């Protein structure tokens with residue numbers, strides 16, 4: 001660490017804060033407790049299983065924190081941390097609501113960093129497919145175990161000096177469910193602790209499971225300690241954007257994340273564990289870990305079914321999972337909005353759980369009109385990140401124009417005064433709310449069922465401004481797997497990509513594959529053999545098709561219930577579809593439009609321009625050839641060729 005004034009000021013601020021943490025923690029601890037010389041300021045080191053203890057000792061020796069805090073997940077602990085963060089300038093309170101907080105990040109740390117995310121295996125091919133010579137692979141980044149060790153040694157030694165290392169025992173999935181998995185995250189960020197408390201089941205019950213010898217995924221996280229200190233104004237959000245790196249080692253179930261405090265980079269239970277490491281475990285154990293929402297839907301006759309849907313980041317999962325159907329007699333309930341772990345049970349029925357305990361949802365666009373259930377969820381016990389603040393102690397983002405008192409003054413996500421004439425968004429486009437799932441007024445009664453819920457349909461979708469109809473159904477499972485493989489979507493602010501470019505995002509998993517996408521496709525194809533009579537039907541949806549004037553052709557949100565209605569009737573084998581070269585679409589009149597306001601150009605919404613589809617087939621063909629080479633399973637290549645032939649004969 002360089003001996004420089006600003007840095008020292010920074011350290012002294014952190015140390016004062018950690019002294020403050022000690023004082024706060026004193027009622028339940030004795031400072032005599034320690035682990036190999038590091039003070040334990042909260043929790044009992046004897047409560048750690050030998051394996052957890054060894055992991056904590058190993059990481060403490062590397063990161064050299066001043067203190068160790070073993071999290072119990074209690075309200076009082078959380079309150080302590082919130083006060084500490086307030087004191088450090090990480091969060092401010094939002095007195096308009098009940099126990100809500102606003103964090104403003106360093107503007108260089110606002111989204112996932114896919115280019116700095118690696119999977120580490122001995123054999124490169126395990127992680128990424130064989131790309132065509134001279135072509136840059138875009139299906140994940142590989143690193144050797146030696147380079148991973150080096151990357152750690154270049155960043156972690158002493159990175160927690162002057163800070164507290166928190167030990168977070170957590171469960172992905174209900175504690176004790178046969179489908180759940182345990183992790184231990186070590187972090188120097190109280191923001192991560194408070195957020196993990198919302199997003200996972202965290203604390204003493206998990207510590208007790210671990211004490212029984214239960215295995216766990218090892219998750220090490222540090223916000224980092226930059227060689228050149230950051231500007232003082234960002235001292236409330238320490239990070240090291242220059243050297244940020246996120247590493248996964250599936251062989252040992254290790255996750256190591258350095259330099260970023262932002263959601264997907266730091267809440268390691270979420271994308272790193274539940275998707276990347278999760279997908280490698282799922283492959284080994286014969287199940288699926290997917291970037292999917294799960295919703296329950298009851299039709300007017302009272303028949304309830306569950307649907308899972310994979311849309312890329314910021315493409316509508318939270319909104320669909322919580323929708324208020326406009327079609328009378330329908331009820332939607334939410335099991336999860338981002339991740340599904342699914343497994344065929346002994347009867348061959350696919351069942352899914354939401355491994356998460358909260359929603360880390362996109363704020364902009366959320367309003368009483370678009371997502372009333374999210375609006376009823378997020379105004380208590382919530383940590384907002386990078387939204388704008390109002391002078392009456394509330395929050396603001398794009399989409400709330402009609403729901404904010406015109407008199408209030410608005411401070412944007414950067415802390416600057418804001419009004420419409422400023423010409424910049426008030427909230428960062430990837431600003432988020434972090435709220436407990438059980439606060440959702442339509443949370444499904446079975447959302448914590450340890451057996452999971454039966455899944456009868458799988459939806460794929462993305463932002464497709466042209467050519468792709470509102471909904472179509474695959475001809476069969478294999479064709480459905482091809483639809484997932486061929487998914488494309490406009491990029492969003494959820495990752496570092498600039499502008500709205502159309503990107504391939506197979507299964508909405510491109511940033512989240514834990515292993516070779518070709519092997520992932522084989523795994524999906526193999527699922528057919530595990531299923532019983534009731535293999536889920538697979539559909540593709542697109543809420544984002546635009547007119548020649550650039551307006552959305554479909555109203556979306558609650559009106560998407562009309563599409564779900566058609567899908568449910570397809571599951572019931574109703575004869576309401578017609579075959580096209582790309583799949584089944586609703587037969588004329590089969591999509592219910594009764595009560596829909598305004599003119600919807602259904603012809604345009606379902607048109608299949610031959611030129612477009614010829615081009616689409618060739619784009620997919622090039623992508624497969626360049627990115628997958630001989631890792632592309634033959635059945636998927638056959639599906640592509642069959643599609644090409646059908647489109648040519650259109």
Ligand code: GTP
Nearest residue numbers: 313314315316317318319362364365494543556557
């Ligand atoms: P991640 O949390 O990043 O994985 O995203 P998500 O898939 O859950 O996305 P979310 O539901 O939060 O939607 C992101 C944006 O898409 C929001 O601004 C929504 O308002 C917008 N959106 C969602 N559904 C629709 C829809 O049916 N039509 C239109 N036009 N926009 C939608």
Ligand code: SPV
Nearest residue numbers: 112263264270271313494
């Ligand atoms: C996504 O980007 O798909 C998210 C948000 O769900 S994050 O957890 O930050 O990755």
Ligand code: MN
Nearest residue numbers: 291313314338
């Ligand atoms: Mn997501």
